[in-house]
Amino acid sequence: MLLFYFLVTACHLFAASHGATDAEILVNFKNSLSTNSLLHDWNVSGIPPCTGGSDNWVGLRCNDDGTIDKLLLENMGLNGTIDMDILMQLPNFSGKIDKDAFDGMSSLKEVYLAHNEFTGEIPRSLVLVRKLTKLSLEGNQFGGNLPDFPQENLGVFNAAGNNFKGQIPTSLADFSPGSFAGNQGLCGKPLPACKSSRKKTIVIIAVVVVAVVALSAIVVFACIRFGGGKKEDQSSDPFGDGKMGDSGQLHFVRHDRDRFDLQDLLRASAEVLGSGIFGSSYKAVLLDGPAMVVKRFRHMSSVGKEEFHEHMSKLGALSHPNLLPLVAYYYRKEDKLLVSDFIENGSLASRLHGN
Template structure:
């Protein structure tokens, strides 16, 4: 038996050891078996998943935009998408951005679970309905479902396990019930929009340290605001009448103030009453003296503060003008102001000095220190902050300061600015450089000597200033339309590629060619400020349906067309929201119906001669751009095509006599 064991051991020792070649052969054999398994390629799986998802969608009038979803073509080519609405990175589908397509019905996300790299979903500005789709089966970072018709209660566990979620926009839907508590357990979330729904009950306790924005405005919430949210802006809780506690004004549990009772009859008599009143009189005198001293101290502090202000840099001077402009300037009608040039005295804090980021290579480079030392001229203060002209070497630039530009983080902001820097068109004012700081941003662009279109239409004209005659006005309108069309083609992912189109944001160069300014800033402007200040949110569709569309910029263009033709300052610029009674288009329509078309046009336009027909055609285009019903409003491509067909004609007659003969015909066409 012992000998048998020795023989077995000997045979084992004589067996050859496995070699590297053996392992390679084994790996190839296993791989061959795997190849024979019925698995498709990752891209084929992605294509099939997206096509299955497309079949679940109820497409609206814009369904033609999804015709590029071709199963015979890969959705992605590197970082470039072959399919509309698909976001790609390294050949993988990272997101879907199907906004403003009129999508209807319920949203079924189950087919998208086959996309392992999917991180972003955006279906904003559609007509999707039904309950909130199941999101927790997807590893999402950003979800944008605002401006739809989703309804019902959100399950309390709807967001369990979504450890990667950072942004959630569910605003302006019809959700009811309590805010799901699972949302308070999402560790990385920092931006939440639940405004404009019907959420009820108390606000759950959000304790995420990284939470930067939580908008709960215009719901039916009640009770105290959790202490963890007490430092948010009060506007985040507006429109909830039963909420209380910081940061809101009312304290929780405070009883209503009792009515002021009449003074009770005195129960004292003799000297005792006199002695009890003396301390009270003395206290009043002391309070008066202290109040006077405090007032004097406050005045002294203010004087010291104002004196120091005069010695600060022009950036701080511009900041001091933010709240001192007139009503017209606040509406965005600022032009160059006759302000004495000031020499900057640079005293920036050490931590504030940063680097100017240039987005164009054809401009002279300078740094923030040069900017602070430059001779500066205050230009005015618009809706978002002050702007001033600075002379750097031989170049004049305009610096605009923005404090309400914190809608995205640092990296997203840098990427968006670089994106704007790549835009090139004869009718766009190019962005030259920018400066990023968490508290404020600076945008640097070229100085345009002729000022804004608003200043030429509504400013105090002098003899040296050229009059905007009909040929110049038509040229300006054509340039604005072409610049806007370029923005639509270059920035297809933005619902409103401009978003703040008005006459004060149209500058005129030395040849009176228009340059669009303040464009494509909606993604980076704080949403609360955007809804109060930007022209897109003064449109009829936002007033009626709390949403903006691809045709919102067309409405803004229509207002400019009517403003240029009539010379009237649009009250729309001054209103917080759309008001049909103060709408320039409503006034023009009223004049047309009364057959007073000849009284509509600006007298300073001068003679139009044989262009009377062109003048009426442009008026008709402007009116159709301003249709309150978005479906009846012209598309931008139609507007550009119709405007390009217009010509200046010859100037040999008075425009009033020219158009009066055609007023009745035009009235019948429009009305």
């Protein structure tokens, strides 16, 4: 009887087609019921179901143009087995289904709404029918996103020929592609992948790259702002001016590295790699250790200790395949050192301009 209640409710909600054909269909439906005494005026040989806006048959509500608008058969004591084929002859149901149209239908298993003119989204109350096993929606004008159907026993599903869009939910991904044909906006398994997913990946990559460049620019800006324009002389003893001594210590930003101290750098053999307005770069080979690149900055005395530590923490947190990570740094008011691994891949200048 819950299935019967659904059909009656559907007829109550949506306009059907019109004319003598409707009368014949309704009479056939009446004759399929075991108990139908209250439908005594349903007779094709008598007056038609609707005349203008007049309701001539019990249980009907008519439009002003003589078409059937609603079928209300509640509380009439009707009984029997519904012949689905008879009611499916009432074509062109249209309009939006109320979101609560299926509330309370806990035993409903099969819903056939195919080849009508329904619009709007699938009502949430239908999605929540727990015992649903078959759902036929093809050939309508439903739209919006397909909801996620949690029913484990939903074995038949067809939403072809509608206006659905977006990603097909995983709960429906195992149905055949034909179940979703004719919906130009649908994508995802079993249909081709959504283009928006690939675009989203590209956007994420772009955001990461922009963030890396922006944080690098902060460090460069600080160097330009507080650094002097005087180039440092390329001496064979880059650290040996005798002023560093034990006045400070190296701060490691990568905790997975073997530690060494400032004195290890001072004792290392050094090779000048290049110099510029920010300072000079050296290759320092530690005793019984790896080769490191040391970037020495001078003329940045106006940079405070806390500000410098903050910039170095941000720089040390950067991670990208094309960035050489910062290993450690040293702070003194007169001198700042940035220490990173030495990579035998040449410089950017040699890559761009050759040897």
